[in-house]
Amino acid sequence: MVMPNQPVSRNGFWRVLDERLGLSGLAYPVPAYSNTLPYVLGGITLFGFIILVVTGILLAQFYHPHPADAHESVIYIIAEAPLGDFIRSIHFWAAKLVVITALLHLIRVFASGSFKRPREVNWLVGVTLLALTLGFVFTGTVLKWDQEGVEALGHNREIGELLGSIGTWFTGEFTRSVPLLTRLYLGHVSLMPVLLVLLVIVHLYLVKQLGISPRATANATSGPPTKEQGVSRFNVHLKRLTGYGLLLLALVGTLALLLPAPLGQAGVPGVEVTKPPWMFLPFYPFEDWSGINGLLISGGVLFLLLTLVPFVDRSPWLSPRKRRWIILVATVLLVVLIVLGMSAWLSTPEVEHLLESAS
Numbered sequence: 001m002v003m004p005n006q007p008v009s010r011n012g013f014w015r016v017l018d019e020r021l022g023l024s025g026l027a028y029p030v031p032a033y034s035n036t037l038p039y040v041l042g043g044i045t046l047f048g049f050i051i052l053v054v055t056g057i058l059l060a061q062f063y064h065p066h067p068a069d070a071h072e073s074v075i076y077i078i079a080e081a082p083l084g085d086f087i088r089s090i091h092f093w094a095a096k097l098v099v100i101t102a103l104l105h106l107i108r109v110f111a112s113g114s115f116k117r118p119r120e121v122n123w124l125v126g127v128t129l130l131a132l133t134l135g136f137v138f139t140g141t142v143l144k145w146d147q148e149g150v151e152a153l154g155h156n157r158e159i160g161e162l163l164g165s166i167g168t169w170f171t172g173e174f175t176r177s178v179p180l181l182t183r184l185y186l187g188h189v190s191l192m193p194v195l196l197v198l199l200v201i202v203h204l205y206l207v208k209q210l211g212i213s214p215r216a217t218a219n220a221t222s223g224p225p226t227k228e229q230g231v232s233r234f235n236v237h238l239k240r241l242t243g244y245g246l247l248l249l250a251l252v253g254t255l256a257l258l259l260p261a262p263l264g265q266a267g268v269p270g271v272e273v274t275k276p277p278w279m280f281l282p283f284y285p286f287e288d289w290s291g292i293n294g295l296l297i298s299g300g301v302l303f304l305l306l307t308l309v310p311f312v313d314r315s316p317w318l319s320p321r322k323r324r325w326i327i328l329v330a331t332v333l334l335v336v337l338i339v340l341g342m343s344a345w346l347s348t349p350e351v352e353h354l355l356e357s358a359s
Helices: 010-021 041-060 070-079 084-111 119-142 147-162 164-170 180-210 234-259 278-312 322-344
Strands: none
Touching: 010 322, 041 084, 070 084, 070 234, 084 119, 084 234, 084 278, 084 322, 119 147, 119 234, 119 278, 147 164, 147 180, 147 278
């Protein structure tokens, strides 16, 4: 027993915390391979979201989400807010890297067959999280309210009108009392984070209940849950994840110092002269070919295909060599997306007239 005036040793302090928080319960078994980089990509993505939440809260103290003041408030953040430019740049680069780690995590899960029975639901949750991540990037682009942001809002409004009554919330027709920019800001800082937290809780719960998926060795098959199986411990996994997370933070901080986040001139509604962020570039040619319909349909088809993965690849095998046909299809699709993205990146945008998007 620790007396009130007795010095508490390190082990004694740990016992005090453990007694109250049950921290020793984190030392449950997990496979040793779960500590390798491919299997911590999801955790690194979560760490990146934590960086985004913290920096986003700081930026929100100085941002004014109204069309008349939004761009000037971003300039104020860059020029006058304490460490504003650095914090904004961390937010900018963290968003880019979170998309990369999320995509790599998705590819790893797909390649190793980790979406198979009994983990189909968690794959669907993960696909939804990817869509939400892209939604964060899109709305964050709008909030800059430079030319790129104004054009992004124009696309948002066009898609909303194309969807009819289903997309009313994304148009100015939903309400005349609050500008569309303000409502997207509220979605970015309140509705979407709440959905993110709920989905992450479900995602982590399913990982805990079903266990880490088996390695995709030559003869490995999907099977019953592997909850709390392995020779390593989850607390070791957390330490490894924290290390990778700190490396991510160091990388983001370095990029923020060397390459501060850009900001264009105040946007002019009604014209399109910029290209979208890199993660949306593969869909850019579809807009050139068939307008906003092509943009909406191509994105919808891609996420529909991702949703169908666990229902199409129903064999028990985990090894990519025994799932060659779906691996081949996925590889071709990935190459096509990369080629489309590179083509869009190298192309010269033509000036186009969009719907008025300032309200």
